[in-house]
Amino acid sequence: MTLHLYFARRFLQSFLxxxxxxxxxxxxxxxxxxxxxxxxxxxxxxxxxxxTILHVPESLYAILPLIVILAxxxxxxxxxxxxxxxxxxxxxxxxxxxxxxxxSVALLLGLAAVTVFNPMVAATKSQYEVxxxxxxAGDSSVLSISQEGLWLRQGDGMGQxxxxxxxxxLDGTELYGATFLSFSDSGGPQLRIEAESARLEEGAWQxxxxxxxxxxxxxxxxxxxxxxxxxxxxxxxxxxxxxxxxTPQAIPIWELPGFISDLEEAxxxxxxxxxWLQMEMALPLLLVAMVLVGAGFTMRHTRFGRTGVMVLLALxxxxxxxxxxxxxxxLGESGQIPIMLAAWGPPVAAILLPLGLLLHWEDG
Numbered sequence: 001m002t003l004h005l006y007f008a009r010r011f012l013q014s015f016l017x018x019x020x021x022x023x024x025x026x027x028x029x030x031x032x033x034x035x036x037x038x039x040x041x042x043x044x045x046x047x048x049x050x051x052t053i054l055h056v057p058e059s060l061y062a063i064l065p066l067i068v069i070l071a072x073x074x075x076x077x078x079x080x081x082x083x084x085x086x087x088x089x090x091x092x093x094x095x096x097x098x099x100x101x102x103x104s105v106a107l108l109l110g111l112a113a114v115t116v117f118n119p120m121v122a123a124t125k126s127q128y129e130v131x132x133x134x135x136x137a138g139d140s141s142v143l144s145i146s147q148e149g150l151w152l153r154q155g156d157g158m159g160q161x162x163x164x165x166x167x168x169x170l171d172g173t174e175l176y177g178a179t180f181l182s183f184s185d186s187g188g189p190q191l192r193i194e195a196e197s198a199r200l201e202e203g204a205w206q207x208x209x210x211x212x213x214x215x216x217x218x219x220x221x222x223x224x225x226x227x228x229x230x231x232x233x234x235x236x237x238x239x240x241x242x243x244x245x246x247t248p249q250a251i252p253i254w255e256l257p258g259f260i261s262d263l264e265e266a267x268x269x270x271x272x273x274x275x276w277l278q279m280e281m282a283l284p285l286l287l288v289a290m291v292l293v294g295a296g297f298t299m300r301h302t303r304f305g306r307t308g309v310m311v312l313l314a315l316x317x318x319x320x321x322x323x324x325x326x327x328x329x330x331l332g333e334s335g336q337i338p339i340m341l342a343a344w345g346p347p348v349a350a351i352l353l354p355l356g357l358l359l360h361w362e363d364g
Contacts, residue, residue, distance in 0.1 A: 003088065007101035010079070011291075015071040015109065019060070022067055026056050043135050051135075054128035058249065061121045064113060065325075068106055068287045069318040072294030073311060075102065080307075085299060096358065099295055106291045110284025118280060119252035126250045149177075154236045161234075165198070167265070173200040173238050180205070180232060189215045193232065205232040248276030256280075271339070275332040278343030279325075286325065289350030293318050296354035321350045 031052045038048060060067075079085045088098050150172070152163035166177030175198040182191040196209030207230040213220040251259050256277050263270040297314035298307075325346040332342025 003098075004101040007098060008105050011071065011075050011102040011105050014075045014078075015068065015105075018067050018071045018074065022063065023056070023060060026059050027052060030056050030059065038135055047131075047135070051128060051131060054124045054131065057117075057121045057124045058128075061113070061117060064283075065286050065290050065322055066318065068109070069290040069294045069314065072102065072291045073298055073314060076295055076298040077307070077311070080298065098299075099291070099358075102291050102295070103288055106287040107284050110287040113287075114253060114280050114283050119254065122250050122252040125247075129250070150175075152236070154234060163198075174198070178207075191215060192220075193230070195230070198232075200234065200236060200238065203233065205234050206230075207232055248273045253277065253280050271335065272333045275329055275339050275342055278339055279329060282343050282347045285344075285347035285351065286321075289321065289347050289354070290318055292351060292354035292358065293321065296357045299358075317354075321346060 031049065034048045034051045034055070038051075043051075076085070085098065149164055149166045150168055152165075152172075154161050154163070160183045162181045162183070163175070164179045164181075165175035168175050176196070178195045178198040180191070180193040180195070180198075181189060184190050192213040192215055193207065194211045195207035197207070199206045199208075208228070210227045210230040211224060212227070212230070213224045217223045248256065251273070256273060260270040260273050260277070263273065294314050297310040297317075328337065328342040328346050331337045332339050337345075
């Protein structure tokens, strides 16, 4: 037990050192990017630094598997140089038993990342988008999905229009049971329009089954009008609506199942969010796989030579697994492969491959 605790502590120290190094590097790189993106005359250095702090957690979370494999390489190279692995084997402990502690720590780190770090990243990402949009000039449009339906907001510099619909097609360009509520620059409501359906065309919404209220009149209901069709100018485009969807990364994993349900009830496809949910649940397995990959190439004693080659092979395989996982995510989101295969296939394969290599080298 003492030896397991020792290996666990050493692995955790390696992980924290690599994590701190990447944190410092990414803060500097992201700070330069934020300075380049925003005008220094309008955004102060303190505000730019705040944007950097909000954006860096997302970047660190994305490269967490690579941090784990680098921490593993650092640990086992250190143990090999000091001959601690040789002493461990001489004491009767196999390499697989020596791996139990690092694997357990990696599994716990993965669980902590999914349950704690994921909601933190989602919160900072959402706040970053809000603050950066506030600093950025231009029109804005926001889409929100809730149990009451979907909500759109479009702004053109002269006022705001809030749109609510019971449901929509897959890209949000056709709305059903739609209500349009226009506000003036002063914030007061000007116009309310209800339509059985609305289709987004170039520069306007084409409405069918329309009832219109002029909210500036003394008696809006008495002066309301009806029409079979109506054309309502709009600054929205199909791409703006699709880009306004809350990305899976901006939604805490605890809220993601409910969001998927609301998204599908509103008529949209939630396949992208389902793939992300399953991939987040498989993250602990991926971190375990990265430990096995790093250990498989670096648990040999340094007197055998070719240490540099082995490190490069481990890094190459780790990067390959990382990009295969991203490729599987893309294929899963596009419907080319099943969701479960896209999320769980790469981690399981990444565990079996180095495990077979370790068994071959240790037991022949």
